Amino acid sequence: MIEKTYQPADIEARISRAWEDAEAFKAGRPDRRDAVPYSIVIPPPNVTGSLHMGHALNNTLQDILCRFERMRGRDVLWQPGTDHAGIATQMVVERQLMERQEPSRRDMGRAKFLERVWQWKAESGGVIVNQLKRLGASCDWSRERFTMDEGLSRAVAKVFVELHRQGLIYKDKRLVNWDPKLLTAISDLEVQQVEVKGNLWHLRYPIEGKTFDPVDPSSFIVVATTRPETMLGDSAVAVNPEDERYTHLVGKHVILPLVGRRIPIVADEYSDPEKGSGAVKITPAHDFNDFEVGKRHHLPQINVLDIEGKISVADNSAYLEGLPEGAREFAEEIEGTDRFAARKMIVARLDDFGFLEKIEPNVHMVPHGDRSGVVIEPFLTDQWYVDAKTLAQPAIAAVRSGETTFVPKNWEKTYFEWMENIQPWCISRQLWWGHQIPAWYGPDGKVFVAETEEEAVGNALGYYVEQEVITPAQAHEMTQDAAKREGFITRDEDVLDTWFSSALWPFSTLGWPDDTPELDRYYPTDVLVTGFDIIFFWVARMMMMGLHFMDDVPFPTVYIHALVRDEKGAKMSKSKGNVIDPLNLIDQYGADALRFTLAAMAAQGRDIKLATSRVEGYRNFATKLWNACRFAEMNGCAAPKDFDFTAAKDTLNRWIAHETVRAVREVTEAIESYRFNDAAEAAYRFVWNVYCDWYLELAKPVLMGEDGAAKTETRAMVAWARDEILKILHPFMPFITEELWAVTASRDGLLALAPWSRKTGMSDEEMSMLVASAATDPMAGPAMLSIPEPETPDFTDDAAEAEIGWVVDLVTAIRSVRAEMNIVPSTLTPLVLAGASADTNARASRWSDVIKRLARVGEISFADAAPQGAVQLLVRGEVAALPLKGVVDFAAEQVRLEKELGKAEADIKRAEAKLANEKFVANAAEEVVEEEREKREAALARKVKILEALLRLKNAS
């Protein structure tokens, strides 16, 4: 029995359990051993995360694809899991320690802290997974993975070691984006450029050999800077070689104010004559551009900050190098000052001595850490790098050649843009939570990279024995006892960028580096579904790693979906407070309504501005479906097991079969081409505007009438079409459809595993053969594997369409005119079909019950001409008259008819104008011209009928 009212909250938890109990989403079900696999890896959400709208959209779309393919008989693996989110997780746990007033991370030490993180993960790491389940995500939860799992960690170590051996991972001293709060390097992509109102400080640098005088411009050169505090690390002043104002100074030196360092004036194109004074200070250790300039001119790199962004110069040999007597005094004075305080101090001091020319307000972009929010410091450090440029080449080629394609295609441009300008990828992070870099150092700093500590230590000790640094006996002791080698061999403290492990996700989750059956069966995956904001972070890197280690792209298709924004189009963010919580919407309207909304709005290439009124509308749609199923149940509708919809006799039944088949085809084709919105809309229209509004209404007289063949057939057809509806809606609305599937008939199994509609007359066996043949075809290589998709049904019936279409048009026309003339519903009007064809008259007789009920018609009769004083309607070229004695307002009716006449004449005019245009007839496609002729004929015929009607009206009045 179907409950009287639809309450999503009542069914969702129960249905979830049913899926779980049946292990419905498990990949590799025995009954699908011979089926073609279909696999998707989930973009692993951050383990600290909770479900936001972006996740809801992303996972709804993946789920639609997975459920669709599962119903089409494929062996689906939707691989779930989470990533360990290095910085984010470490921060969460540190915050927790602080709140609980427990010892800090550094106080407790690395091992103890990591224990705490794992403990946190065990307690709180499952939040987002449970939220995905509430959304209805049909992942194979039994295969859930975490990037810090043993197996995935092994993959990370192996990849690191191999790339290192191949020279594609190396250590280098370069500028990185340094976060002085989190005390770690972060990637370019984690840096947010923020517009800041700052200043441009114009500083006077005295020229060597001249006596500095603030009023004598020839005694100094003015440089403009947004970061005066970095002047401590200046190692040159650059001017543009073309800039005639300064040519005489090139090659000379200036004496750095306050510091006393003698630095050259160099000519370099980097200096923009238009900007500031045209001369620019060069600080290679604190600016990315200056770093490059410094390399060109062999300038020293003088780092004047410590890792927390405080001035560090007192014991800094690079700083003190070549400074005059007394320089140390200033160094000690400013030592330890925070970078922003130092700025004030330095500017004030420069001003005191006349070195500050002017301060100019200046709006510019300043890099900020997206996690910490503090200003990022370009900082000179030793870090590990991946040679991304080399790895990018095959990844670029794979997209160029079409091995992997983006949907929509225009994202390929973004991909190429980034890949072709790719920089070395800094993969080390100064964190504790993450994959610790598998590199060990000997006492002389020599590095030993190996997958295990045992191997690295073995190599290292062997090496130092050979070098006679230690004796074999010492080596033996150190091998046996880790404590003995402490201080001799130490492991790199740093961990790897989280994205390093995410890049391996499509194969590490399948068991790589082991040669597992899953890897063989499910790699490459079929499609990756993700947002465009992650193309660089993740997609590009999976492409590189997949190609390098698996020798094959990780996925042939990348579907890039929109960003979900708020109603006004702003990006949702916590700080803006405009976040719509998908879980609230699920509580309020049900997961199905939310999913359907997201799918319906997921048009390609456009962001989603979510309005909750849409969610409400689709909740109403779910209610409509619910009630339609109740109606079917109340009328004893059930389809026999061997019901053949193509053999239906009744016209109405043939019509709905025709319409159903068409809807199934539309939905199928739309999902196949990732047009989720078209699929959702096609299903919506069919269910509401065809099945409910017309089919069920037209079927009522039969269902309420006497038993007989027609009633039996109709009951079966109502049930059959309902089942087709449940199927096509299932990928979008899995909960309600699964529930209705269960309660409307006794079923062999879950809807989630039921077969999608297919070509007429194809048996289960034939279908699975069709699917299996592709999988076992030895000629088809994995990338070339072309899968003959099970075809959708091909039944059509134009005659049924013509007949039911006429009924629909007639009823609609009568309703419209009745409303227009304010005829109250209780008044039944007679209907006269005037001069209609025999076909029409026969139809009217067959459908009289329906017409009477739906159009509020009393008697139906036939005549050669419309009776006097009747409202005359044109339905498919014939006149239907409503004789309404005393009801018809002749004047109003005349106005109505004249309006229609106007429309007909306008149509004629437009068509004739086109047809009279020789160029149109000559150039336009034949079908278009023919269509135009037909339009003209139809409009002409209409005009004739309307004129007749007008004439009759005049005669009557």
Place this chain on the structure above:
RNA sequence: GGGCGCGUAGCUCAGCGGGAGAGCACCUCGUUGACAUCGAGGGGGUCACAGGUUCGAUCCCUGUCGCGCCCA
């Protein structure tokens, strides 16, 4: 500064070289036997603006204005 995208009904959005569509909102009517989370009917748009291509432009091209995002 470079790139991508968007300006269509009051709102949120589809569509797209041959007569403008949906949902919500609005107005009128409705206790007809699944459904008021409903049914019936209706109003509402120089498809941002200006040029161009074309027999024909909301759709293609160019420019302008406005908006969003990404990268410098």
